[in-house]
Structure formats: structure tokens, C-alpha cells
Amino acid sequence: MSEVIILSQEEVKSCLPMSEAIKAVAEAYKAFAKGRVELAPVVHLSVEKYRGEVDVKSGYVEDFGLIGTKIASGYYDNPKMGLPSGVAVIILMDLKTSLPLAIMDGTYLTAVRTGAAGAVAASVLARKDSRRVGVIGAGTQARMQVLALSEIFPLKQVKVYNIHSASSEKYAAEMRERLGIEVEPVNTPKEAVSEVDIIVTATPSNKALVMDEWIPNGVHINAIGADAPGKQELDPKIMKRAKIVVDSFKQCRVIGEIQHALAQGLIKEEDVHAEIGDILIGKNVGRETETEITLFDSTGMAVQDIAAANVVYQLAKKKNMGSRIKLL
């Protein structure tokens, strides 16, 4: 029968430049908006005994001719054992026949496609002259978001706040090197979001870290961290002033940043401006004025994983990379 390509994290890395991931995620959002995507409900397994959780996301995209399944975990005690705090595996199957085509590490891919999502949103929601980014959080995703934005905007300055200052200092040193621009660790969230064009929140927070009164007009906010019930990074009052764009309304109202403003009655469902895909296909508009506040609520969708995995798969085939195994 057919061969499956197995791709390690290193191989995935070499087949998924951020610029390609951004294009792929934009295509993914468009396919979703056009109804050419079928996504199954996300399945969640809680492994309380080991402080872990596993999510299984699956779906298919007609435009790519692929069925994709991602099994992703978060295990909070893993780092104590020197292991990653989460892993992911992605399986791609041929939509026409269901034969397995590729199995790859999805850990790095998930980080990249989530970064790419922020850049896609900013490309239609942030001011065109955006040069300064304020980041809350100094982990992998705080890095990916800024690396992705730097593909879209000629960034001049990044400010970063993290609850542990050692982490923001490490972040600053590393990102200064990678981007060749000023990256400044700051001592308060307020400083991080002051006098910037784009704000990124990328933490596991369960409470508001960024207050409404700190947000001037004209800013774009990428709200990345909230992707589960209870998670929160923003003062819900911000939602009342912002043009709100979501990746998937169905998901965001339950697990996204907007869950809190909706629950508190600060906004109604009809106050959500659009899904990002509708803007990308021209069914709705992005930023319209220099002064409006825009907000993108990202929760992550299997269609992004399938799109990014497709980039990896196509390039790996072309470059003859990965291990080829006859599975059945």
C-alpha cells in the first residue's frame, strides 16, 4: 500500500518558515469562511492524577484535500522532569481515500501557526504604520507572535512584561538578537502596553492583566492566551470600546477572551464584529479608521493545524525529507 512520511520536530521546523505559515493560516481562515471546512467538536481528556490534559482536534479541508487530526497535551509537571510541558502529534490523511499520508510532531507547528494567526489578524486590523509592539508574557507564544508580526510590519520597538523579570530579560536578549531591533523588558503591564501600536497578550492568566484605561485609541490587540473556560487577560471593559474580531465565534464565546464580557453583559453576541475569515474573503471589513481600537480573539482551530501541516507535508515531499514507512 502507500507510504507514510514521518516528520520529526527538527524536520517540521525546516519545512515551516513563518512566512509560509502566515500564508497557510490566511488560506485556512478563508476556507473556513467559505464553508469548505468541516471541524469535529474538540475532545478533551483530563488526566488529573498527573496534572495533565489532552485535546483531540480533527477536521478536514476540501481546498487542501486533507483530513487532519491533532492530539495535543498540556502536562504541567513535565518541566520538573526536564520534559516539554506539552506535546502534539498530527496525522494527515487523504480526503479522497482516507489513506494516511503524514505523521508529524505538532508541538512546534502549533506554536508557529498560533503566531501566524496573530499576524494574519494584524494585517487587516492593525494600523498600516504599526511599528511598536507591547507584549504581556515572555514564553514561546510571546516570541512567536512577535516573530510573525515582524513578517508583516517593519517593527522598530518591542516592550515585554512578564511576572518573572528574569524571563522578560531573557526574552529581550534573545529577541533583540533575532530581530535586530530594540527589545525592552519593562516592570509593569502598564508600561508594556503604553505608547505601542499593537498589544499582544500571551499568558496562561485567569484574570485581567491589561486595564481598559491604559488603552489609547488606534491600538490593535491580539488576545492569544485565553483558550479555555476561565482564562482571561484583558479588562472586559475594553470589549465595549473595541471592534471585536474572532477566529471562530462558536469557540470564542465559550473559551475565548470574549467569554467574560459576554457573561457580564458588557457586550452582546451581536457586538462581535466578524470572524477573521469573513474579513479576509471580503465579506466584512477590517480596520476602517486610524482611531478605532481593534481586538482579535484567538482560540485556535484544527483548520490552522491542517493548513500548516499541509505546508510541511508538501515541502517534505518535494525535498524528500522525513522517514518513509509502509504502514499498511
Add this chain to the structure above:
Amino acid sequence: MSEVIILSQEEVKSCLPMSEAIKAVAEAYKAFAKGRVELAPVVHLSVEKYRGEVDVKSGYVEDFGLIGTKIASGYYDNPKMGLPSGVAVIILMDLKTSLPLAIMDGTYLTAVRTGAAGAVAASVLARKDSRRVGVIGAGTQARMQVLALSEIFPLKQVKVYNIHSASSEKYAAEMRERLGIEVEPVNTPKEAVSEVDIIVTATPSNKALVMDEWIPNGVHINAIGADAPGKQELDPKIMKRAKIVVDSFKQCRVIGEIQHALAQGLIKEEDVHAEIGDILIGKNVGRETETEITLFDSTGMAVQDIAAANVVYQLAKKKNMGSRIKLL
């Protein structure tokens, strides 16, 4: 990081003797009955354009220390292209850390574990002196069921009915060879189930194939085919006379053979005698008299897949089989 073992169908075959699969499935049912298993809802994707469907089953078993996910498809036009009508891939992860341990073909494994399920059920539900089996259906599962039963009972005779007589003749020739006993193709379902001790139904039927008036006292029935809404193989009146045992009550009432008798009000939920695991752990009884009719309704559970995959994984490790790949 860690290595993942990739196992092809051939390798899975050589690591999963039926006798071991039977033991593993019994352990799986017991673990389920003891509440040491967490199963996520089964996710279903329908690919209407290509007459296909994909199910994703996931869960974990504390007793085995494993998280398992199975992606399984049914593509009804595949055989026309010389491809299998369904494929499956299984991913095992370490319950303690979520690190992936093994990725294997699940197509053959699914067939074996389903066969094993029938044998486990018959071991506590069929009469001890059972020697004759009547089979409706002549596909892979009709083979697996009888091969599994032959591990538990010294079978003397098999009768097989299939809607296409060429298939039942092929079945008979092949199974005669494999089992070294009389295997007779018959022309009607009634002949197949007459004067036998165990009846097996293993077809994709949507209507009753076996009538109530054909079933004498003392018989055990393994109802294997029905595993989706609308699927049916038995006259629902049989349920009124039978001691009904299910793999998972939650599943069977919706997708199992009992769905029809329940919907028609022929039986009530409380008429279902037990889940098979409860009998295996001694919480409930199996067959009690020589004359009662027993029925096992099998829909298939992720815990069976995890148990069977664990057998394969452990043996593959021991024998140093499979391809080893550093995934992350």
C-alpha cells in the same frame, strides 16, 4: 527526547496473536467496569463527497498507563480503486507524561480486538459445551469472530450465510483450511442459525436478518454488526426472550443492536442485564441455566483498542521490532 516506535500492519500482525488479544480485551472490559478508564466522546466526521466517514476514539486506561487515540475510516468506494474499505491509525502516549510511545496501523488490530470481544463475551455467556457456530456475514469480522471463538471452544462445525453465495463459499474454503473442521456455506440465514450453539451476526445490515422464531433456547448470540444508528441484524423480538449483555450501555442504546427494541418499547433500559465488564469482575452473573438465550451487543470501545495496542507495543519493544523515530 524520546523515540516513538512505528509499527506497520505486518508488524502489528506478528505481535498480536488472537489468544493475547482475548486476554487484553477481557482486561480492558474489567478496567472499564472498575472505573479505571476515561473515554472521550467518539468524534465523527462525514465526508459525503467521497462516501467516507472518519471516527476518532480516544481515552486512557490507568491500568496500562496509556492514552490511546484511534483514527478509523470507512470509505465505501475505496475497494473499486483496489484500496481497503477502511483504515485505522493508533497513537499511544504515556499517561504520566503524554510523550508519544507508539504509532501503529490499527486496521488489522481493530478486526482482531472485535473478534476477541465476541470470544470474551461467549466465555461467560455461551454454554460450556458449545461446539457449533452459525455465522451471518462472510467478511473479515465473520472470520475474526470464529477464529476467536475457536480459542475458547473446541469447535466442531461452522455454518455460514452471506447474501453473495460466492463469498460464503470462499469463506468456507478458507476457514476449513484454517480451523481444520467442517465449515459449510448455506443458502439461507435460517439454515445458518439452525442447530447451532452460538450465532454470530457480522454484517453491515440495516434490517433484521435473523428472526425470533428461528432461535431455540440455550443459544448465545454475538451481535457484532450494529455499531451505528440505524444498523440492525436481529429481529427485535429476540431481545424480549434474551438475557442482554452490552459492552457499553451508553453506546449500545444509541448505536448498538438494542437501539431498535428500546425504540419500539419491546424492552426497557432496565431489561438490559449487565455490561460485560461487570460480569467479568464478578459484580454480575453470566449464563445461569442451560436453556436461557444470551445476547451480547458489541459496539466497540476505545479501551479495547488501547488494550490490544498495548499488547503490540509491549511485544514490539521486547522483540525490538518496528521503526524507531525521534519525533521531538
